[in-house]
Amino acid sequence: MSVSPSSLASIPVPDGKHFSSESHEQKSVTTELPTYPEIQLSPAQIRSALSRWLPESSILISEESKRPYETDGLSAYRQMPYVVVLPANEKEVQAVLRYAHEQRIPVVARGSGTGLSGGALPHARGILLSLARLNRILAIDPLARTVRVQPGVRNLAISQAVAPHGLYYAPDPSSQIACSIGGNVAENSGGVHCLKYGLTFHNVMSIRVLTMSGDLLELGSEAPETVGYDLMALMIGSEGLLAVITEIIVKVIAKPQTAKVILASFDRIEQAGDAVAQIIASGIIPAGLEMMDRLATRAAEDFVHAGYPVEAAAVLLCESDGLPIVVDEELARMKEILESAGASEIRVARDDDERQKFWAGRKAAFPAVGRLAPDYYCIDGTIPRSRLGEVLTQIAHWSQEFGLEVANVFHAGDGNLHPLILYDAAIPDAFEKTEALAAKILELCVAMGGTITGEHGVGVEKINQMCLQFGTEELEIFHGIRKAFDPTGLLNPGKAIPTLQRCAEIGGMHVHENRLPFPELPRF
Amino acid sequence: MQGDLEPLLAQVRRAYQESMPLSIRGGGSKRLPVTGESVLDMRLYSGVVEYQPSELFITVRAGTLLVAVERLLEENGQMLAFEPPHLGLQATVGGMVAAGLSGPRRMTAGALRDYVLGVRLIDGQGRDLSFGGRVIKNVAGFDVSRLMVGAWGTLGVITEVTLKVAPRFSHQMTLEWNLSETQALKRMNEWIGQSWPITATSHHQGHFRVRLEGSAASVEVSAKALAGGREVHDGKWWWSALREQQLDFFATPRPLWRIVVRPTAPPLGLSGQSLIEWGGGVRWMVCEHGSNQVGLVAHHAGGYAQRHPSMGVYPMMLGTNHEGQRIHRALRELFDPRSILNPALMAPEWASR
Numbered sequence: 001m002s003v004s005p006s007s008l009a010s011i012p013v014p015d016g017k018h019f020s021s022e023s024h025e026q027k028s029v030t031t032e033l034p035t036y037p038e039i040q041l042s043p044a045q046i047r048s049a050l051s052r053w054l055p056e057s058s059i060l061i062s063e064e065s066k067r068p069y070e071t072d073g074l075s076a077y078r079q080m081p082y083v084v085v086l087p088a089n090e091k092e093v094q095a096v097l098r099y100a101h102e103q104r105i106p107v108v109a110r111g112s113g114t115g116l117s118g119g120a121l122p123h124a125r126g127i128l129l130s131l132a133r134l135n136r137i138l139a140i141d142p143l144a145r146t147v148r149v150q151p152g153v154r155n156l157a158i159s160q161a162v163a164p165h166g167l168y169y170a171p172d173p174s175s176q177i178a179c180s181i182g183g184n185v186a187e188n189s190g191g192v193h194c195l196k197y198g199l200t201f202h203n204v205m206s207i208r209v210l211t212m213s214g215d216l217l218e219l220g221s222e223a224p225e226t227v228g229y230d231l232m233a234l235m236i237g238s239e240g241l242l243a244v245i246t247e248i249i250v251k252v253i254a255k256p257q258t259a260k261v262i263l264a265s266f267d268r269i270e271q272a273g274d275a276v277a278q279i280i281a282s283g284i285i286p287a288g289l290e291m292m293d294r295l296a297t298r299a300a301e302d303f304v305h306a307g308y309p310v311e312a313a314a315v316l317l318c319e320s321d322g323l324p325i326v327v328d329e330e331l332a333r334m335k336e337i338l339e340s341a342g343a344s345e346i347r348v349a350r351d352d353d354e355r356q357k358f359w360a361g362r363k364a365a366f367p368a369v370g371r372l373a374p375d376y377y378c379i380d381g382t383i384p385r386s387r388l389g390e391v392l393t394q395i396a397h398w399s400q401e402f403g404l405e406v407a408n409v410f411h412a413g414d415g416n417l418h419p420l421i422l423y424d425a426a427i428p429d430a431f432e433k434t435e436a437l438a439a440k441i442l443e444l445c446v447a448m449g450g451t452i453t454g455e456h457g458v459g460v461e462k463i464n465q466m467c468l469q470f471g472t473e474e475l476e477i478f479h480g481i482r483k484a485f486d487p488t489g490l491l492n493p494g495k496a497i498p499t500l501q502r503c504a505e506i507g508g509m510h511v512h513e514n515r516l517p518f519p520e521l522p523r524f
Numbered sequence: 525m526q527g528d529l530e531p532l533l534a535q536v537r538r539a540y541q542e543s544m545p546l547s548i549r550g551g552g553s554k555r556l557p558v559t560g561e562s563v564l565d566m567r568l569y570s571g572v573v574e575y576q577p578s579e580l581f582i583t584v585r586a587g588t589l590l591v592a593v594e595r596l597l598e599e600n601g602q603m604l605a606f607e608p609p610h611l612g613l614q615a616t617v618g619g620m621v622a623a624g625l626s627g628p629r630r631m632t633a634g635a636l637r638d639y640v641l642g643v644r645l646i647d648g649q650g651r652d653l654s655f656g657g658r659v660i661k662n663v664a665g666f667d668v669s670r671l672m673v674g675a676w677g678t679l680g681v682i683t684e685v686t687l688k689v690a691p692r693f694s695h696q697m698t699l700e701w702n703l704s705e706t707q708a709l710k711r712m713n714e715w716i717g718q719s720w721p722i723t724a725t726s727h728h729q730g731h732f733r734v735r736l737e738g739s740a741a742s743v744e745v746s747a748k749a750l751a752g753g754r755e756v757h758d759g760k761w762w763w764s765a766l767r768e769q770q771l772d773f774f775a776t777p778r779p780l781w782r783i784v785v786r787p788t789a790p791p792l793g794l795s796g797q798s799l800i801e802w803g804g805g806v807r808w809m810v811c812e813h814g815s816n817q818v819g820l821v822a823h824h825a826g827g828y829a830q831r832h833p834s835m836g837v838y839p840m841m842l843g844t845n846h847e848g849q850r851i852h853r854a855l856r857e858l859f860d861p862r863s864i865l866n867p868a869l870m871a872p873e874w875a876s877r
């Protein structure tokens with residue numbers, strides 16, 4: 001497997017612009033990265049020190065070799081790393097961490113760099129630690145339905161490896177051909193099948209991690225219970241702040257005997273939102289329940305030719321899987337609900353080919369929408385399902401007000417929105433305007449009783465909105481947890497958890513108990 | 525809803541100021557060791573805060589009776605999928621989360637931790653804190669809600685919890701086969717790995733039992749496909765008595781161990797009477813072996829052993845290395861700097877002040 005992020009080339013990004021390294025206008029990084037004035041070592045000195053444990057070819061210091069690592073999936077933020085290190089095994093990772101710990105050099109872990117919140121954005125004076133070479137599948141146990149993998153293994157590679165046993169790994173982020181399982185654990189990633197089969201959290205049994213000091217911890221277990229505090233729960237979704245994940249045991253499950261998907265069209269987007277709430281209320285947990293609005297549907301149709309109804313205001317994809325008899329029952333009930341919710345057309349995929357096509361369009365929706373404008377910005381807020389209609393209407397309203405088009409593609413069953421704001425970074429202020437609109441949408445999600453991030457993480461991107469979602473005391477606890485794992489604060493500094501000072505500067509925005517004086521206070 | 529938060533907060537603050545240990549008490553169903561000079565009675569703080577069936581969550585105060593919550597969910601065609609043991613009718617929801625116990629559906633529906641979406645808690649300084657939320661997907665901040673599961677109150681007094689709920693099954697059926705332990709273990713793992721609507725398994729005295737749950741048709745079709753099983757008519761009783769540890773097996777005067785292991789681990793080779801559940805993941809043993817031997821056997825099978833009915837105390841903390849212990853201690857100190865919250869539980873030696 002390739003060690004450079006060129007594996008991203010395999011993700012369906014039509015013109016590569018979202019990942020391209022040619023920067024359009026460069027955004028200065030304004031995270032409060034603590035400075036360590038004592039770092040006097042030059043990159044070359046770091047390399048020669050590290051070469052005691054790793055081959056020199058695994059340590060990159062030249063400008064051009066480091067360039068592919070200066071950004072992740074959130075390409076508006078860029079930062080050239082000081083040194084890039086590509087360890088090939090756990091021992092090498094440990095050596096790098098011990099050295100960095102001793103020398104007080106910040107370390108940023110990186111999987112495949114597909115993260116959408118800047119979690120793997122390098123530190124200007126730090127080591128960018130790529131886990132991409134730890135890419136081996138170590139063991140498959142078909143009877144126990146477990147797979148032991150290194151963190152750099154790609155999500156889809158796990159399903160491919162266990163396919164001969166009739167098994168697969170359920171969490172399926174749209175980026176699954178590229179993103180690493182280590183990155184998935186660090187972000188608690190989801191996918192279209194997570195409504196029924198759970199997020200990464202629910203499908204990981206145990207992990208091995210190295211703390212900043214290079215100490216090894218084994219968390220979780222293959223047994224169904226462990227003793228002690230649930231440190232694994234803290235690690236999952238910790239965005240590279242607590243420890244570096246070096247091995248993972250995931251749970252895989254039997255491929256369903258049958259899977260069928262319905263494509264339903266609606267003339268009004270609120271009808272689609274209501275249908276989602278009604279399906280869930282009826283006691284069905286669909287294997288997938290996804291929505292796209294007209295803009296997204298058209299873009300996806302142009303891109304993959306799935307046969308989507310391009311005139312519809314919204315389409316829903318509802319999947320049922322399991323025993324054939326169960327699928328038939330569920331399908332019949334879902335159709336009934338969709339009809340009574342006012343669907344203008346209901347189509348069931350004729351065969352598995354068509355079913356795959358329906359999903360391919362949904363999974364390629366980001367890059368497809370990406371073709372509509374020079375740049376797009378993806379949001380990841382979550383709201384209660386019953387507020388879908390309301391929130392979408394408000395977003396449409398703001399879209400007009402800001403003069404920025406917004407396409408909506410999302411995990412409707414989980415209430416996880418992904419509004420994609422289209423903009424052109426070449427236009428002065430366009431990015432700032434986009435960020436302001438995004439902030440408003442996230443604020444709305446919090447006000448509706450939801451959250452600023454369902455699955456993409458906080459990273460550098462949503463660090464200000466963390467002040468909105470949490471109070472000072474909760475943030476203090478987060479800092480305390482971080483300190484418990486990494487007293488030096490050298491692991492991924494400046495990400496995910498804002499300093500109290502930063503929140504104070506932004507001003508008391510915290511929405512306690514959803515009592516935000518909503519809706520229209522101009523806070524941004 | 526009943527009670528106010530303020531008196532609870534005040535009591536914890538006072539305990540903090542005076543460094544006086546508190547025993548957090550729900551229904552008292554888990555019969556835990558008590559150290560606290562005073563008791564923080566959570567039953568005074570109860571009731572449903574919010575329940576929207578179509579949103580698949582319920583938020584309740586910690587002192588709410590578990591049976592009351594289950595009744596409410598049942599009226600709305602829903603349930604707690606992890607099928608929590610009560611171990612007494614007085615069990616409260618807060619105690620359930622603190623104890624982190626799951627029931628027979630553990631291997632197919634998941635554990636309690638999988639269903640916790642958010643908690644509100646009082647930390648050891650008497651601060652009222654909220655983590656997580658009411659939506660299924662949420663990755664903002666570290667997952668403190670789930671850290672509280674199985675922490676036995678030592679990281680905070682849980683005052684409110686939001687749980688994900690699931691639709692109930694309309695039908696169930698229990699089937700039985702005569703099988704040896706080895707055969708049963710193999711079959712449990714094979715069948716759970718296929719897509720049958722199996723929601724519980726057990727093996728005891730040569731009887732291998734499987735519970736199917738789902739729609740009428742799916743239960744029927746599956747019962748036919750899993751050939752050779754005979755339907756038993758005490759199925760409902762069996763799973764609930766097993767969950768509540770009320771079978772005669774549990775009433776033995778001899779040492780009884782709950783051994784949690786890798787589900788595919790071969791028979792443990794301890795001589796005595798056994799009861800296997802959770803697809804092989806839990807092996808109850810009545811045996812006379814010493815605790816070191818049982819512990820070692822459990823360790824080799826990828827897990828740990830605990831003498832029944834002791835709960836909530838893990839004396840040999842906890843097979844984790846120096847760094848792991850350092851982190852555990854640091855967390856305890858963060859959430860409870862003066863070790864006033866249930867200091868007799870978890871690893872009591874860490875609570876030394």
Ligand SMILES: Cc1cc2nc3c(=O)[nH]c(=O)nc-3n(C[C@H](O)[C@H](O)[C@H](O)COP(=O)(O)OP(=O)(O)OC[C@H]3O[C@@H](n4cnc5c(N)ncnc54)[C@H](O)[C@@H]3O)c2cc1C
Pocket residue numbers: 011072073108109110111112113114115116118119120131151172173174175178179180181182183184185186187188189190191192239240241243244245246366367455456492
């Ligand atoms: C087109 C597209 C579609 C996407 N669709 C989805 C989707 O459907 N669902 C979803 O949840 N996400 C989605 N994402 C986001 C992204 O793919 C996920 O967050 C993914 O899990 C990131 O994995 P990665 O290997 O690329 O991690 P990176 O981007 O390299 O890193 C992400 C974070 O994890 C940390 N990290 C990485 N590896 C380790 C490790 N071994 N130890 C400790 N920390 C580590 C990094 O420091 C960083 O903070 C999408 C992204 C793109 C570009």
